[in-house]
Every structure is written in structure tokens, then in C-alpha cells.
Amino acid sequence: MDITFNHVSYIYQANTPFAHKAIDDLSFHIPSGSFTAVVGHTGSGKSTLIQHLNGLIRPSDGEVSIGDYRLTNNAKPADMKELRSRVGVVFQYPEHQLFEETVKKDIAFGPENFGVASEEIDKRISRITADVGLNEEQLERSPFDLSGGQMRRVAIAGVLAVQPEVLVLDEPTAGLDPRGQHEMMEMFHNLHEQQRLTTILVTHSMEDAVRYADHVIILNNGTKYMEGKPEDVLSRKEALQRVQLDVPEMVQFLDAFEKKFGKKIPFRRQSAAAIASEIRDRLREGDRYE
């Protein structure tokens, strides 16, 4: 499903002295099947943006379309529940939302609520358990006996068990160790490819945005600051620093390399190995002119 924001604004506590505009005249289009990274500071409007995607909130102004569903200030889809079964949201620290006696019951809670038959739920659970890297024995255990990383996998399995077409991830790797972060991002990347999901990743990690996304939206103070391909957006060092965002390390390095050697190596999301051979070639070609 594709997603369009058309001049969307959202005001918290409207018509009170505490009114606060979290999103201001925001427009963008996310094509179906894309992997979009949404990057911005705390307070830039990221969380407000994603709450629109499954209708938890509706725009104060403007229109949000998710596939055929339309959300405006005074109109919402007739079947909100259906929208929510098609857009799965993994909130920050989703392990805090676990509550059932066993892992299996916790994963089944979502699809049961959406009326999925129990044989079908069992089938999905055995498939998803493998997808998220849990094992069958863990299904009968209490989710609270698992490690933090495993608990998070259970919570994510619960979202996947509804088989959404759009998967929204709000900083899914926060608090994990480096290996856990890497494994989890690889897992989402595989799911994205295998199940042709439309994936929206909210992140602070420019490295993850570079590695996994094919489309980047940068938010600042509730408005769209930049949008485009990761190699174009994330290579604009000065523009990113102006809103105090990090620049991917590779971009920083290529920039410093150019300053020191006067040779430009364009950023194309190439691997470290590819950069190394480009550096070698550029340094050698320089020698010929000397």
C-alpha cells in the first residue's frame, strides 16, 4: 500500500493555551514496496507522523491516504479495524507491551482480535517464530523469563502475526547491543524483501538509513527538511549539520579525504571495500602527474 501525506498538520491540545503544532503542512509520498527511513530529532514530529499511519490520530488539517483509506480531520475510514490489520506498528520498546502467560498466547493475541481462525494462527506462529529468530521451545514459556532482546522479538512476532502490508518501526533497535542491532535490522530487511512489505523505519541511525532504506525523509520542527534517495540526502553534510543531525561516517570521511588530498570520491552507498580501492586508485593516479 502506498502512503500519501497531503498538507498535513497536527496540533496537540488545539484551542487551548497549550496548543502545540507537532506537524506543520507536511506533504510526501511513500511508494508501495519501498523502504523509507524517517530521520529527525526528538521533537521533530516523527512519532506524531507514525501515529497517523494506522489512524491512532487524525490530521488537524490536510489529508492522509494509506492505500484506499483516507483520514482527515472530520472523516475516517468506515472500517478502522481493517486499516489497523493492514498497517502494523512496532512502537519503541515494544517488549513493555507483553502481558500474556506464554509467548505463544502473546503472539496470538493480535490475530485473534482480528478474527483469524485458530488453525491459521498456529500456522502463522510456527512460521513467524523462525522468521524472528525464536525457537519452538520458547513458545510455551512466559515471555517475562526471556532476555530483553528475545522479549522484543516476541512483541514483533505479535505484530507480524497479523500479516500487515505496511510495517512501521519506531527505533526498533534502541537499547540492543551491536550484534542484536545488526541481527534485528537484517531480520526486518529480509522480511521486507520476502513479504514485499512497505517498510517505514523511524531512526536516529544514519548508518541504518544508508544501509537499508531506498527513500529518506528528514523532519525538522514538524516540517519536511529533505527527502530523496539516501545517497543524495545523506551526502549533504552542511545541510544535515545545520539541523544538528549526524552525517554517515563514510560521508564524513570522504569529505575529509577531499579536503586533505583535493580528490573527490562521490558517495554512492558503496561498501568499505569499494571505497578502499577507489582511494588506492585516486592516490596512485595523482602520482602520475607529479
Added chain:
Amino acid sequence: MLKNCSFSIHENEAVAIIGHNGSGKSTIAKLMNGLLFPQEGEILINGQPVNAETVWDIRKDVGMVFQNPDNQFVGTTVQDDIAFGMENRGIPRDEMVKRIAQTLDAVGMQDYRLTEPHKLSGGQKQRVAIASVLAIFPKVLILDEATAMLDPKGRKEIMNTVTMVQEQRHLSLITITHDLQEVVQAERVIVMNKGKVWDEATPRGIFARKGELRSIGLDVPFVAILSEELRKAGVPIMNEVLDQDELLEELWTSHSTM
């Protein structure tokens, strides 16, 4: 969680403890201020063993800041929050007022003395948490993944604050972290793996063991990866590098001899 661990941390030293989740890092932190006691062996802080009798004295010397900024507030204003720890230790009011001003100054939050904690950003909350700890005049400051829940800007705020505070107060600083930037800033790194001390060296010495670090689930800096790739591509990089400037310097040297 921990098996036969021995190490010492000196006065006025900045040490980073790294390791995958479950490697025993946080257990070490909790042992250091008596939130847990060892089942075997002994922990000495300033020559004093940590046990049920000494724990209240130990906690005057060992301050700790935890991961979640929202779990560390008790006061209704920033200054009340800083006063809380001092009240518990019976510090006289005049002295408290003085220390509140001093510590807020030290963490760059002097303008927020009367602000309600929920109105602060994550980075600001952690700076107040650090101020509350500093007000007790600890000799040891432990940051247990204190920047993990912050955005990059908040992380920088905390690291600048901590560096400044350490210089001013000559604390022993123990940073438990996954953040490579924080590791590079330390003087010494203790690497934990499966409850044991896996290695203990300077950041440069630790990151020289790239492949092994990755095999125990840890990250290495981008410049270390790139210098490895450069060597493979036939560009000689003689020394282990920790940051971009060092790598560019190495490239400059190898370029002029190429």
C-alpha cells in the same frame, strides 16, 4: 553472571566497560555500589570492602546514572530532585543551596533550576541525573548505558558534560556502553564476555583485535574497518587508527612513499 573477575580502576581514570548484552557489564556496576553483593570474592572501593555494613558509606563515594531518564526523577522541580539525594544524607540547607548551584553549573543546566523534569529533553534529564549524583561529591561516577536512550544530540551533550566534570573533579569515571565514540574517549577499556574479563587495554589496543571483537558481538569503528580494507587493497596502513584524522595521516604517509 560473573565468573572469577579481577580488575582495578584508578583514581582520576576514565574506563569504558564494553560487552554484549548479558556479558556481565551491568552486574559489575551494581556490585560497585552495593546494589548486589558478590557471592565469592571481594570488591574494594577506596580500600573499603563493599558489604551490608559499609554499603551506605560506599554509596556516598559511588554515584550511578542509569539508562532510562524517566526512571530517575523524584522531585517536582530540577532543584528538588538534586536536593533529594542530599536530604537523605543530612546535608545542611545552606550547603545544599550552594551545591545545587554548583552542580547545575557543572552540567550546564543553571537556567533550569525551577523547571519541572517532564518538560526537559532526554539529554537534559540525564544531565540533571548527573548533577544529582555530583551533589553528593562522589569519587566514582558510573554511567550504565546512560546515553542509550538519547538521540545523537543528547548523547553529545552528556559526553561533553561528563568529560568536563571529570576534568574538574578528578573522578574515576566508569562508562558502560555500546557507543564506539564513548569507548574511544576512554583511557582504558575492559571488555567483558560471558561473565569474564576478555581483555583490558587502551582503545587502540582493543580495536586492533577487530575480527575477534566482532566474533564476540561487538562493533569496531568505521575507520578501523576501512583501514583493514585499505590494507587488503594494497595500501599500506602501518599503525592502528582510532579516528579519521589518524587514518588520513596514515594515507598521507603511505601516499608519499607509494
